[in-house]
Amino acid sequence: MSAATTGPEVQGTLGEAPPDKKRKKKDDGPITGKSPMQIAWGRLRRDKIAMLCLTVVFFFVLIAVFAGVIANAFNVTTETQFATEFIDVLNGNLPKIGPPLHPFTMEHPFGVAPASGDDNLAYWLYGCRTSLIIAGTSTLFAAVVGIVLGLLAGFLGGVVDKAISFVIDLFLTIPFLLAALVLAPIVNERFALSDNYASIQKFVLICILAFFGWMGLARLIRGEVLSLREREFVQAARVIGMPTRRILVRELLPNLAAPIVISISLMLPSFVAAEAGLAYLGIGVTDGISWGQVILKATDYFDTYPLYLWEPLLGIVALVLSLNLLGDAIRDAMDPKTRR
Template identity: 45%
Template sequence: MSLSMARLEAETPEPGDVPVEKSAAIVGKSPTQIALGRLRKDKTAVVCIAVLVVVIALAVLAPVITSILDIHERREPGSLNAAEWTDQFGYPVTGPPYYGFDPNHPLGISPKEANDNLARLLYGVRNSLFIGAVVAFSALLIGTTIGLAAGFSRGWLDRILSFVIDLFLAFPFFFFAMALSPIIGNAFSQNDVGLAVASFIGLIIFLIIFSWMSLARLVRGQVISLREREFILAAEVIGVPMRRVLFKELLPNLVAPLVVWFSVAVPTAVALEVALTLLGLGVSGTPTLGLLVQEARGYWDTYPLYLWTPVGAVVVITLALNLLGDSVRDAFDPKTRR
């Protein structure tokens, strides 16, 4: 009897014991891995990602699609002749608004210029997404660098950089755009190609200049709270170089707010491009969503498809990007769930 009890006690694990093979299977997850797991379970995020993947694929493959469909974004050899494909009032002689569906031009052709609307839309989405991505990424680099330097310096450098941030925040955004647009227009008034390139690059630079300040403030605040942590103080005590402290110790702890900010900055830049171009302060000549809306706004009653196609693209892209940004924010910080 005592032998059986001894054997039973030997086979029964203690409450605090964990088998070696099971304990080895327990693997810790980083905050980024946890956030990605939450995103995979978020139906809104999954739908938005699917929509954006389709939109980005169409934008990237715009030259291939237009070549396969034999449609052209500009009037080049082999494309439509405006005099043959528009009537005396400038409206197309095939497809909408006065004729039936034309399979060769699924979205019709534009008035006066006789450009294919589908081709213009594909290139417009491509250029607008390019502007949004370049502006957001450039502002991310500038804002992160200035925020790190300001938050970690503790002295005169912090005061100077904070003053620069406040100074740029004080600039009237639209008034500055209104002053810059005529300068570019007058400089390239005799060169349409030069005006298109200059306005495109000028808009990107302008949006970058006025897009980094909010991130710099965010990073500065995060760094001020992190620089008093034990691991940062220990790194300073043992003489770790400042560059390593900034980019190896502090920066990895800023991944979550940086990802959230970037996910919101892209749709903001796209919306600003549309707004500025619609007001006549943005891109000229190069097809973007803003330029397509600007060109079509005069045809809202006689040729509604010409207007609502780019407007619908703007709504879908900005809505998907903003909802994805909200989902990313909730995934990294569950306390802010809607």
């Protein structure tokens, strides 16, 4: 039989594998979905400025937690027994050690305070702890109040919504600084002779900051809940007779994670700045250690000993700026539509 009469030839050579054999099977493993928080964290990790700010904030948190350990490692304390060893009485009570007037010494790395001879490093460490404790606790209390009232106002509606909205509007009309100037001295004077006066001052300041800091979050949560309560999953939960508390906690609250985290991240730096500002005005922590109190004392020596002022001031600026930039980055990561 000639070649012209033979059947169709098999394409390809004998040494060539069939096309389906050439395909490589890719083993990508099981396909898993990502939650909105995981997606946001992935975006945040790619933001170099956010990671730098997160590192700075973590640094200050470590300082606040281990302030006593760090102070012991440098052998510094907040109590100076022999101030005359470090203070030049004949030269305006300025320090005898430390820059810019004298050489650097590891005995007091940040120098000492004029007149009193207190170690600046010890006051800087414990001042950081005071600021973060007050700001963090105030933020926690304000967030809890704002979330609870916002959930109730948005979900229940009616008279409850009107009452809570009226309270929010009422508190927003009260100037925070004026209220703090009036309330803090009255309460502090009431407990002026107490043995725990410093702790009472911190508690009063926490209450004042939280008392006037929850309204923005409550209004935000209320608006979100007004939208979420009309969704199918909430309507289905109502139809099957799910209790209101469970709907709020199990159904609505997880869907409010993004606005809550964003609000808290922006609320914290404002409370850090407010604590230092109130202490500078003499109505915050006046009996304990605070960056604001150090700044108040340092203003009298700025011309002759500027280092005394710059140390706590730079600490506040670095902490507040890092928290603000981190809050903006968290907002952009959780809601890409807000990116500039």
